[in-house]
Amino acid sequence: MSASFQNEFDRDRVAAEAEKTLRLIATLPAPKGIETRVKGRLQAAPSRPYVIEWPFSSRDGSGWMRGSGIRAAAAAAIVLIVAGGGWGVYSRTHVAQAPTALVAPAAQGGASGFTGANATRKPQTVVGPVVPTQSTPAQKTNSAKIAPALHRKSRHQSIAVKTVPATPAVQ
Protein backbone atom coordinates (compact mmCIF):
# COMPACT_ATOMS: atom_id res chain seq x y z
CA MET A 1 0.00 0.00 0.00
CA SER A 2 2.72 2.45 1.01
CA ALA A 3 4.85 1.41 -1.96
CA SER A 4 2.06 2.12 -4.40
CA PHE A 5 1.34 5.43 -2.66
CA GLN A 6 5.02 6.32 -2.91
CA ASN A 7 5.00 5.33 -6.56
CA GLU A 8 1.97 7.53 -7.21
CA PHE A 9 3.59 10.40 -5.36
CA ASP A 10 6.78 10.08 -7.40
CA ARG A 11 4.79 10.01 -10.59
CA ASP A 12 2.94 13.21 -9.70
CA ARG A 13 6.18 14.89 -8.71
CA VAL A 14 7.88 13.97 -11.97
CA ALA A 15 4.90 15.12 -14.00
CA ALA A 16 4.81 18.41 -12.11
CA GLU A 17 8.53 18.92 -12.77
CA ALA A 18 7.97 18.31 -16.45
CA GLU A 19 5.10 20.74 -16.54
CA LYS A 20 7.35 23.36 -14.98
CA THR A 21 9.59 23.12 -18.01
CA LEU A 22 6.66 23.52 -20.36
CA ARG A 23 5.37 26.44 -18.33
CA LEU A 24 8.79 28.05 -18.41
CA ILE A 25 8.83 27.87 -22.18
CA ALA A 26 5.24 29.11 -22.34
CA THR A 27 6.13 32.22 -20.34
CA LEU A 28 9.21 33.20 -22.33
CA PRO A 29 9.04 36.81 -23.39
CA ALA A 30 8.52 37.59 -27.03
CA PRO A 31 11.34 39.35 -28.86
CA LYS A 32 11.20 43.12 -28.68
CA GLY A 33 9.50 44.96 -31.49
CA ILE A 34 7.49 41.99 -32.75
CA GLU A 35 4.35 44.11 -32.94
CA THR A 36 6.10 46.71 -35.07
CA ARG A 37 7.46 44.09 -37.43
CA VAL A 38 4.09 42.40 -37.77
CA LYS A 39 2.40 45.72 -38.50
CA GLY A 40 5.05 46.58 -41.06
CA ARG A 41 4.47 43.27 -42.82
CA LEU A 42 0.72 43.84 -42.78
CA GLN A 43 1.09 47.26 -44.35
CA ALA A 44 3.41 45.87 -47.02
CA ALA A 45 1.00 43.07 -47.85
CA PRO A 46 -1.68 43.71 -50.47
CA SER A 47 -4.86 44.38 -48.56
CA ARG A 48 -7.10 42.95 -51.25
CA PRO A 49 -6.70 40.11 -53.72
CA TYR A 50 -5.08 41.24 -56.97
CA VAL A 51 -7.68 41.82 -59.64
CA ILE A 52 -6.96 42.69 -63.24
CA GLU A 53 -8.47 46.11 -63.71
CA TRP A 54 -10.04 47.77 -66.69
CA PRO A 55 -7.38 50.03 -68.17
CA PHE A 56 -9.42 53.21 -67.91
CA SER A 57 -10.72 52.71 -64.40
CA SER A 58 -9.30 54.73 -61.58
CA ARG A 59 -8.53 53.52 -58.09
CA ASP A 60 -10.43 56.30 -56.33
CA GLY A 61 -13.76 55.00 -57.59
CA SER A 62 -14.51 57.94 -59.91
CA GLY A 63 -13.85 56.06 -63.14
CA TRP A 64 -15.97 56.27 -66.27
CA MET A 65 -17.92 53.14 -65.24
CA ARG A 66 -19.26 54.97 -62.22
CA GLY A 67 -21.72 56.99 -64.36
CA SER A 68 -25.19 55.43 -64.22
CA GLY A 69 -25.97 56.32 -67.87
CA ILE A 70 -22.83 54.69 -69.14
CA ARG A 71 -23.43 51.65 -66.99
CA ALA A 72 -26.95 51.34 -68.44
CA ALA A 73 -25.57 51.69 -71.97
CA ALA A 74 -22.96 49.01 -71.28
CA ALA A 75 -25.62 46.69 -69.87
CA ALA A 76 -27.83 47.31 -72.92
CA ALA A 77 -24.90 46.57 -75.23
CA ILE A 78 -24.26 43.28 -73.45
CA VAL A 79 -27.92 42.33 -73.73
CA LEU A 80 -27.91 43.21 -77.46
CA ILE A 81 -24.81 41.16 -78.11
CA VAL A 82 -26.21 38.14 -76.31
CA ALA A 83 -29.61 38.43 -77.98
CA GLY A 84 -28.06 39.01 -81.42
CA GLY A 85 -25.83 36.00 -81.04
CA GLY A 86 -28.78 33.88 -80.00
CA TRP A 87 -30.86 35.09 -82.97
CA GLY A 88 -27.96 34.40 -85.35
CA VAL A 89 -27.70 30.82 -84.16
CA TYR A 90 -31.49 30.39 -84.33
CA SER A 91 -31.80 31.81 -87.83
CA ARG A 92 -29.08 29.54 -89.22
CA THR A 93 -30.55 26.41 -87.73
CA HIS A 94 -33.02 24.60 -90.01
CA VAL A 95 -35.26 22.31 -88.10
CA ALA A 96 -36.06 19.22 -90.20
CA GLN A 97 -39.76 18.75 -90.92
CA ALA A 98 -41.27 15.64 -89.45
CA PRO A 99 -42.04 13.19 -92.33
CA THR A 100 -45.70 12.61 -92.98
CA ALA A 101 -45.15 9.03 -94.19
CA LEU A 102 -42.35 6.52 -93.86
CA VAL A 103 -41.17 4.58 -96.87
CA ALA A 104 -40.62 1.00 -95.86
CA PRO A 105 -37.96 -0.98 -97.69
CA ALA A 106 -39.15 -3.62 -100.08
CA ALA A 107 -39.60 -6.98 -98.45
CA GLN A 108 -37.13 -9.60 -99.55
CA GLY A 109 -37.15 -13.35 -99.29
CA GLY A 110 -40.74 -14.02 -99.95
CA ALA A 111 -43.76 -13.70 -97.75
CA SER A 112 -42.06 -14.74 -94.52
CA GLY A 113 -39.75 -11.75 -94.57
CA PHE A 114 -36.69 -13.84 -93.73
CA THR A 115 -33.72 -14.05 -96.09
CA GLY A 116 -30.52 -15.95 -96.17
CA ALA A 117 -28.56 -12.66 -95.97
CA ASN A 118 -26.36 -13.93 -98.80
CA ALA A 119 -24.81 -16.52 -96.51
CA THR A 120 -22.46 -18.99 -98.23
CA ARG A 121 -23.45 -21.82 -95.94
CA LYS A 122 -26.98 -22.32 -94.84
CA PRO A 123 -27.95 -24.85 -92.21
CA GLN A 124 -30.57 -27.39 -93.04
CA THR A 125 -33.75 -26.33 -91.48
CA VAL A 126 -37.10 -27.94 -91.12
CA VAL A 127 -39.63 -27.57 -93.78
CA GLY A 128 -41.61 -24.42 -93.35
CA PRO A 129 -45.26 -24.39 -92.48
CA VAL A 130 -47.72 -25.17 -95.11
CA VAL A 131 -50.44 -22.63 -95.34
CA PRO A 132 -53.73 -24.25 -96.22
CA THR A 133 -55.32 -22.58 -99.21
CA GLN A 134 -58.44 -23.23 -101.13
CA SER A 135 -57.30 -25.63 -103.77
CA THR A 136 -58.73 -26.26 -107.18
CA PRO A 137 -59.73 -29.82 -108.12
CA ALA A 138 -56.49 -30.21 -110.06
CA GLN A 139 -54.47 -29.21 -107.01
CA LYS A 140 -56.43 -31.70 -104.90
CA THR A 141 -55.27 -34.56 -107.08
CA ASN A 142 -51.68 -33.31 -106.76
CA SER A 143 -51.94 -33.12 -102.97
CA ALA A 144 -53.32 -36.64 -102.92
CA LYS A 145 -50.18 -37.72 -104.70
CA ILE A 146 -47.91 -35.75 -102.37
CA ALA A 147 -49.49 -37.01 -99.13
CA PRO A 148 -48.05 -40.53 -99.25
CA ALA A 149 -44.64 -39.07 -100.05
CA LEU A 150 -44.83 -36.92 -96.93
CA HIS A 151 -45.59 -39.99 -94.85
CA ARG A 152 -42.45 -41.56 -96.17
CA LYS A 153 -40.28 -38.67 -94.93
CA SER A 154 -38.78 -38.65 -91.47
CA ARG A 155 -41.09 -38.63 -88.53
CA HIS A 156 -39.68 -35.39 -87.24
CA GLN A 157 -40.45 -33.52 -90.40
CA SER A 158 -43.93 -34.92 -90.61
CA ILE A 159 -44.61 -33.81 -87.03
CA ALA A 160 -43.34 -30.37 -87.89
CA VAL A 161 -45.65 -30.14 -90.78
CA LYS A 162 -48.62 -31.14 -88.67
CA THR A 163 -47.95 -29.17 -85.57
CA VAL A 164 -46.55 -25.87 -86.79
CA PRO A 165 -49.42 -23.40 -87.04
CA ALA A 166 -50.12 -21.39 -90.12
CA THR A 167 -48.85 -18.21 -88.48
CA PRO A 168 -45.95 -19.14 -86.19
CA ALA A 169 -45.46 -17.00 -83.14
CA VAL A 170 -42.30 -15.02 -82.98
CA GLN A 171 -40.23 -15.86 -79.93
Add this chain to the structure above:
Amino acid sequence: MEIVESTVHEEACRQAQEEALSALVDQYATTLYRVAFSVLRNQSDAEDAVQETFLRVLRHRETLGEIRDHRVWLIRIVWNIVLDRKRRAKTRPETDDVAELARVLPATGLNAEERAAALQHHAHVLASVEKLPAREREVMMLSAFEELSSVEIASVLGVTESSVRSRLFRARNLLAELLQHPRSIR
Protein backbone atom coordinates in the same frame (compact mmCIF):
# COMPACT_ATOMS: atom_id res chain seq x y z
CA MET B 1 -23.68 61.95 -54.81
CA GLU B 2 -24.77 58.52 -53.66
CA ILE B 3 -21.61 57.02 -55.11
CA VAL B 4 -19.41 59.48 -53.28
CA GLU B 5 -21.16 58.65 -50.01
CA SER B 6 -20.72 54.93 -50.48
CA THR B 7 -17.04 55.43 -51.32
CA VAL B 8 -16.57 57.43 -48.16
CA HIS B 9 -18.37 54.73 -46.21
CA GLU B 10 -16.14 52.02 -47.66
CA GLU B 11 -13.06 54.03 -46.84
CA ALA B 12 -14.25 54.51 -43.26
CA CYS B 13 -14.94 50.79 -42.92
CA ARG B 14 -11.50 49.95 -44.26
CA GLN B 15 -9.86 52.34 -41.84
CA ALA B 16 -11.85 50.92 -38.92
CA GLN B 17 -10.82 47.39 -39.88
CA GLU B 18 -7.17 48.42 -40.08
CA GLU B 19 -7.38 49.99 -36.66
CA ALA B 20 -9.03 46.89 -35.22
CA LEU B 21 -6.32 44.71 -36.73
CA SER B 22 -3.62 46.96 -35.36
CA ALA B 23 -5.19 46.71 -31.91
CA LEU B 24 -5.25 42.92 -32.19
CA VAL B 25 -1.55 42.91 -33.05
CA ASP B 26 -0.75 45.08 -30.02
CA GLN B 27 -2.85 42.93 -27.73
CA TYR B 28 -2.11 39.38 -28.83
CA ALA B 29 1.16 39.26 -30.77
CA THR B 30 3.12 38.27 -27.64
CA THR B 31 0.68 35.53 -26.66
CA LEU B 32 0.67 34.14 -30.18
CA TYR B 33 4.46 34.22 -30.28
CA ARG B 34 4.67 32.18 -27.08
CA VAL B 35 2.20 29.62 -28.40
CA ALA B 36 4.17 29.35 -31.63
CA PHE B 37 7.51 29.13 -29.84
CA SER B 38 6.31 26.37 -27.52
CA VAL B 39 5.73 24.17 -30.57
CA LEU B 40 8.43 25.32 -32.98
CA ARG B 41 11.12 26.21 -30.39
CA ASN B 42 12.75 28.62 -32.76
CA GLN B 43 12.49 32.40 -32.49
CA SER B 44 12.42 33.29 -36.15
CA ASP B 45 10.03 30.46 -37.04
CA ALA B 46 7.70 31.50 -34.23
CA GLU B 47 7.73 35.12 -35.39
CA ASP B 48 7.03 34.03 -38.94
CA ALA B 49 4.06 32.04 -37.69
CA VAL B 50 2.71 35.10 -35.88
CA GLN B 51 3.06 37.20 -39.01
CA GLU B 52 1.30 34.56 -41.08
CA THR B 53 -1.50 34.48 -38.54
CA PHE B 54 -2.14 38.19 -38.88
CA LEU B 55 -1.86 38.00 -42.65
CA ARG B 56 -4.65 35.45 -42.61
CA VAL B 57 -6.68 37.75 -40.39
CA LEU B 58 -6.02 40.58 -42.84
CA ARG B 59 -7.42 38.49 -45.68
CA HIS B 60 -10.59 37.80 -43.70
CA ARG B 61 -10.87 41.09 -41.88
CA GLU B 62 -14.48 41.51 -42.94
CA THR B 63 -15.35 38.69 -40.51
CA LEU B 64 -13.64 40.32 -37.54
CA GLY B 65 -16.92 41.70 -36.25
CA GLU B 66 -18.47 38.23 -36.13
CA ILE B 67 -15.79 36.75 -33.85
CA ARG B 68 -16.85 36.45 -30.23
CA ASP B 69 -13.51 35.67 -28.58
CA HIS B 70 -10.62 37.09 -30.59
CA ARG B 71 -7.97 35.62 -28.32
CA VAL B 72 -9.09 32.00 -28.68
CA TRP B 73 -9.76 32.54 -32.38
CA LEU B 74 -6.23 33.86 -32.96
CA ILE B 75 -4.65 31.12 -30.86
CA ARG B 76 -6.54 28.57 -32.90
CA ILE B 77 -5.20 30.07 -36.14
CA VAL B 78 -1.61 30.19 -34.95
CA TRP B 79 -1.92 26.71 -33.48
CA ASN B 80 -2.99 25.29 -36.84
CA ILE B 81 -0.21 27.17 -38.60
CA VAL B 82 2.54 25.91 -36.30
CA LEU B 83 1.27 22.32 -36.36
CA ASP B 84 1.22 22.48 -40.13
CA ARG B 85 4.74 23.86 -40.23
CA LYS B 86 5.98 21.26 -37.81
CA ARG B 87 4.47 18.49 -39.90
CA ARG B 88 6.13 19.80 -43.03
CA ALA B 89 9.53 20.44 -41.47
CA LYS B 90 11.90 17.58 -40.97
CA THR B 91 12.48 16.43 -37.43
CA ARG B 92 14.75 18.91 -35.74
CA PRO B 93 17.78 17.45 -33.98
CA GLU B 94 17.55 17.54 -30.21
CA THR B 95 20.78 19.52 -30.00
CA ASP B 96 19.11 22.39 -31.84
CA ASP B 97 16.40 22.57 -29.20
CA VAL B 98 18.94 22.64 -26.38
CA ALA B 99 20.98 25.34 -28.09
CA GLU B 100 17.89 27.45 -28.67
CA LEU B 101 16.75 26.99 -25.09
CA ALA B 102 20.21 27.96 -23.81
CA ARG B 103 19.88 31.14 -25.80
CA VAL B 104 16.43 32.13 -24.60
CA LEU B 105 16.01 30.72 -21.09
CA PRO B 106 16.63 33.12 -18.21
CA ALA B 107 19.91 32.39 -16.43
CA THR B 108 19.67 34.64 -13.42
CA GLY B 109 20.90 33.09 -10.16
CA LEU B 110 22.45 30.04 -11.82
CA ASN B 111 26.09 29.27 -12.17
CA ALA B 112 27.46 27.62 -15.28
CA GLU B 113 27.16 24.12 -13.89
CA GLU B 114 23.57 24.57 -12.69
CA ARG B 115 22.66 26.17 -15.95
CA ALA B 116 24.05 23.24 -17.92
CA ALA B 117 22.17 20.79 -15.68
CA ALA B 118 18.93 22.77 -16.08
CA LEU B 119 19.34 22.77 -19.82
CA GLN B 120 19.88 19.01 -19.85
CA HIS B 121 16.78 18.52 -17.74
CA HIS B 122 14.65 20.74 -19.99
CA ALA B 123 15.93 18.96 -23.07
CA HIS B 124 15.10 15.60 -21.52
CA VAL B 125 11.58 16.74 -20.66
CA LEU B 126 11.01 18.15 -24.13
CA ALA B 127 12.26 14.96 -25.74
CA SER B 128 9.83 12.98 -23.57
CA VAL B 129 6.96 15.31 -24.50
CA GLU B 130 7.75 14.69 -28.14
CA LYS B 131 7.23 10.97 -27.55
CA LEU B 132 3.69 11.47 -26.28
CA PRO B 133 0.80 10.69 -28.63
CA ALA B 134 -0.22 13.77 -30.61
CA ARG B 135 -3.54 14.33 -28.85
CA GLU B 136 -2.07 14.14 -25.39
CA ARG B 137 0.96 16.21 -26.37
CA GLU B 138 -1.18 19.03 -27.78
CA VAL B 139 -3.33 19.26 -24.68
CA MET B 140 -0.28 19.18 -22.42
CA MET B 141 1.44 21.99 -24.31
CA LEU B 142 -1.63 24.20 -24.37
CA SER B 143 -2.29 23.57 -20.68
CA ALA B 144 1.11 25.07 -19.90
CA PHE B 145 -0.34 28.45 -20.87
CA GLU B 146 -1.86 29.66 -17.67
CA GLU B 147 -4.06 32.14 -19.48
CA LEU B 148 -5.88 29.30 -21.26
CA SER B 149 -8.66 27.52 -19.40
CA SER B 150 -9.70 23.98 -20.23
CA VAL B 151 -12.79 25.37 -21.98
CA GLU B 152 -10.58 27.56 -24.16
CA ILE B 153 -8.20 24.68 -24.88
CA ALA B 154 -11.23 22.64 -25.93
CA SER B 155 -12.27 25.49 -28.20
CA VAL B 156 -8.81 25.75 -29.76
CA LEU B 157 -8.62 22.00 -30.41
CA GLY B 158 -12.26 21.64 -31.38
CA VAL B 159 -13.05 18.98 -28.76
CA THR B 160 -15.14 18.83 -25.60
CA GLU B 161 -13.91 20.00 -22.24
CA SER B 162 -14.19 16.52 -20.72
CA SER B 163 -12.04 15.22 -23.55
CA VAL B 164 -9.41 17.82 -22.70
CA ARG B 165 -9.43 16.75 -19.05
CA SER B 166 -9.10 13.05 -19.81
CA ARG B 167 -6.34 13.68 -22.34
CA LEU B 168 -4.48 15.82 -19.83
CA PHE B 169 -4.75 13.09 -17.21
CA ARG B 170 -3.37 10.49 -19.62
CA ALA B 171 -0.64 12.86 -20.78
CA ARG B 172 0.60 13.45 -17.23
CA ASN B 173 0.72 9.73 -16.47
CA LEU B 174 2.47 8.91 -19.71
CA LEU B 175 4.98 11.71 -19.30
CA ALA B 176 5.84 10.63 -15.76
CA GLU B 177 6.24 7.07 -16.99
CA LEU B 178 8.53 8.21 -19.78
CA LEU B 179 10.67 10.31 -17.49
CA GLN B 180 10.98 7.59 -14.86
CA HIS B 181 11.47 4.71 -17.27
CA PRO B 182 12.56 6.17 -20.60
CA ARG B 183 12.31 2.88 -22.49
CA SER B 184 8.93 1.83 -21.11
CA ILE B 185 6.79 3.48 -23.84
CA ARG B 186 7.58 3.56 -27.48
